Amino acid sequence: MGEALDHLGWKWWKKQVADEAQASIELIDILHFLLSHELVQAKGDIELAAERLVAVSKPHQTSVQFDGKAHLLDDDPRSLFELLAGLASVRRSELRVLEACFRAMNMTWNQVYVQYVSKNVLNIFRQEHGYTDGSYVEEWFGQEDNVHLAEITTSLDSASANFSDDLKRQLAERYQAACSAATKA
Known part of the structure; x- marks a missing residue:
């Protein structure tokens, strides 16, 4: 809170x-x-x-x-x-x-559901990319991963059967790009 x-x-x-x-x-x-x-x-x-x-x-x-x-x-x-x-x-x-x-906050239950699924995908993504051992980087290109999550979520069709997979794939693409850019810097 x-x-x-x-x-x-x-x-x-x-x-x-x-x-x-x-x-x-x-x-x-x-x-x-x-x-x-x-x-x-x-x-x-x-x-x-x-x-x-x-x-x-x-x-x-x-x-x-x-x-x-x-x-x-x-x-x-x-x-x-x-x-x-x-x-x-x-x-x-x-x-x-x-x-x-x-x-x-003017959130419908459908919006709550979509955001819940999205955040769950991010939480799993974090775990798979080192959140537990501390190697995960939460800030990409100067923004917290939650901001990237919100941007990606709004760009996808949440009614799609592939919504979760598409979201996870796009998170991975951004994260890898951010990690590559950080390594080059």
Whole structure:
């Protein structure tokens, strides 16, 4: 949530420009963490994890109780991001607050799905290219790999049966070009 808030420009004392695309990618990371948490809680039982998520999702609920007061699930992204961060700090997993964050960022569930698949491809790509041992380079041509991911994702047909493969191939092409350019420099 800290990274997502950084992309929104939370420092009221400083002129900042919000980067909503990157804030949205951070929300997708949070979705990864939330789903992973639920799977761990369900001891790997996907059906049980799904049932738990459905049980806590209350789409018509307009507020969440936290820290002794009701917090509205309104359209203010910064307030929602801060609420989700506060809940996480006390180990409360709140899918409905994350859903409200998606709505506040004008993300449809189709966009969430496409970004989730894209980020998953990047996470696998990172692992395959040395993320675990520290040899992976996250910045290519002066931009974080998430920025390249967003650019490539928007250039592809997400409805294609080959979307994941095409995305991984284009990531690999850019990464290899960046590594070659760094080696020559």
